[in-house]
Amino acid sequence: MTTQEKLNGSVMGTYGRFPVVLEQGNGETCTDENGKRYIDFGSGIGTSSLGYCNAAWTEAVCSQAKKMQHTSNLYYTKVQADFAESLCRETGYSKVFFCNSGAESNECAIKLARKYSFDKYGQGRHTIITLVNSFHGRTLCTLSATGQDVFHNYFFPFVEGFRYAEANNIEDLKAKIDDTVCAVMLEYVQGEGGVNALEQAFVDAVYEICGEKDILVIADEVQTGVGRTGTFLAGAQFGHKADVTTLAKGIAGGLPMGACLASEKCAGVLDKGAHGSTFGGNPVCCAAAQAVLSTVTGEGFLDEVQKKAAYIREKLSAIDGVKSVSGLGLMIGVELEEKTALDVANAALEKGLLILTAKTKVRLLPPLTITYDEIDEGLEILKSVIEG
Ligand SMILES: Cc1ncc(COP(=O)(O)O)c(C=O)c1O
Numbered sequence: 481m482t483t484q485e486k487l488n489g490s491v492m493g494t495y496g497r498f499p500v501v502l503e504q505g506n507g508e509t510c511t512d513e514n515g516k517r518y519i520d521f522g523s524g525i526g527t528s529s530l531g532y533c534n535a536a537w538t539e540a541v542c543s544q545a546k547k548m549q550h551t552s553n554l555y556y557t558k559v560q561a562d563f564a565e566s567l568c569r570e571t572g573y574s575k576v577f578f579c580n581s582g583a584e585s586n587e588c589a590i591k592l593a594r595k596y597s598f599d600k601y602g603q604g605r606h607t608i609i610t611l612v613n614s615f616h617g618r619t620l621c622t623l624s625a626t627g628q629d630v631f632h633n634y635f636f637p638f639v640e641g642f643r644y645a646e647a648n649n650i651e652d653l654k655a656k657i658d659d660t661v662c663a664v665m666l667e668y669v670q671g672e673g674g675v676n677a678l679e680q681a682f683v684d685a686v687y688e689i690c691g692e693k694d695i696l697v698i699a700d701e702v703q704t705g706v707g708r709t710g711t712f713l714a715g716a717q718f719g720h721k722a723d724v725t726t727l728a729k730g731i732a733g734g735l736p737m738g739a740c741l742a743s744e745k746c747a748g749v750l751d752k753g754a755h756g757s758t759f760g761g762n763p764v765c766c767a768a769a770q771a772v773l774s775t776v777t778g779e780g781f782l783d784e785v786q787k788k789a790a791y792i793r794e795k796l797s798a799i800d801g802v803k804s805v806s807g808l809g810l811m812i813g814v815e816l817e818e819k820t821a822l823d824v825a826n827a828a829l830e831k832g833l834l835i836l837t838a839k840t841k842v843r844l845l846p847p848l849t850i851t852y853d854e855i856d857e858g859l860e861i862l863k864s865v866i867e868g
Contacts (some may be wrong), residue, residue, distance in 0.1 A: 505532025675813025
């Protein structure tokens with residue numbers, strides 16, 4: 481029996497998987513069970529931010545695993561304390577709650593926003609406005625927050641209290657806001673929704689309106705955060721800091737971690753007993769995340785991310801068959817003239833390049849550590865597939 485047959489026989493069929501069995505990774509490349517090499521322009525959907533088995537990351541993970549792999553949040557650990565302090569210092573937030581995924585970090589943000597409002601204004605101010613075409617996760621609550629009808633099936637009843645405003649439509653946003661609203665939640669660049677960056681004027685309007693009405697702004701930086709767009713948080717490029725920011729994906733370089741960051745004004749909302757997570761702030765994940773944070777905030781690292789992003793974008797735009805290139809930094813969407821994104825992804829796989837799709841676009845989320853040689857090699861394959 482092949483690995484594919486075995487897995488399909490035992491694992492629920494919730495994913496459309498590419499027909500390849502990946503076995504080993506090294507830097508920005510990996511090999512399959514037959515030893516075939518692939519350049520990875522997907523990094524586990526933006527997760528292995530330092531590539532496969534980065535030396536500093538591996539050392540941090542292995543030495544923490546040998547010391548203490550887990551203890552509960554009934555106790556303190558130095559590694560969690562150190563990482564929390566570093567993350568808050570780097571992002572300018574006051575407090576963090578640790579969990580295990582993007583959906584969980586958004587659940588935390590939603591609970592925090594509702595309780596902030598409850599504590600201050602009492603019951604009834606619980607509506608969260610999210611954007612059409614957003615993606616916030618797969619739990620019932622974050623599916624409800626996700627502004628795409630396609631996700632609002634089968635699992636009824638969904639969680640009440642979400643309203644969807646059109647991205648970049650200030651009038652629609654204003655029309656959706658009433659006295660029941662406690663938060664607006666946005667992705668600066670909608671990832672799963674098609675790698676579309678929000679317009680500056682719209683983001684400015686969100687902050688202005690929310691500021692006037694004491695409505696919290698929640699930035700879902702699960703995909704855009706931790707250097708992906710060329711700054712540690714994408715919000716910096718829009719000139720704004722949300723009241724609450726959520727992180728996951730690349731934060732621990734490929735181990736499960738989510739983080740919900742709260743600014744001073746709402747840092748005390750989730751108090752004793754209000755929220756929890758058995759694995760949240762796990763020592764091995766914190767050690768991994770500290771290695772990622774130290775690397776990404778190291779001298780010149782994010783400047784390099786921006787330079788590589790500009791280089792890739794310029795080369796992509798010059799490919800025949802590419803209609804437009806979207807996104808921010810190393811979060812890249814490629815709109816194609818004729819070919820379908822899935823056909824291109826399958827053909828690229830054949831030729832030794834892993835890429836992703838988002839709606840009708842090809843999506844690239846290469847490791848932040850990718851080299852120019854690897855970029856050239858990967859883009860050569862992509863060009864041959866798109867132009868071929
Ligand atoms: C913006 C955003 N939020 C939330 C999520 C959900 O993250 P997770 O799959 O870790 O729960 C994703 C995943 O793609 C995402 O892109």
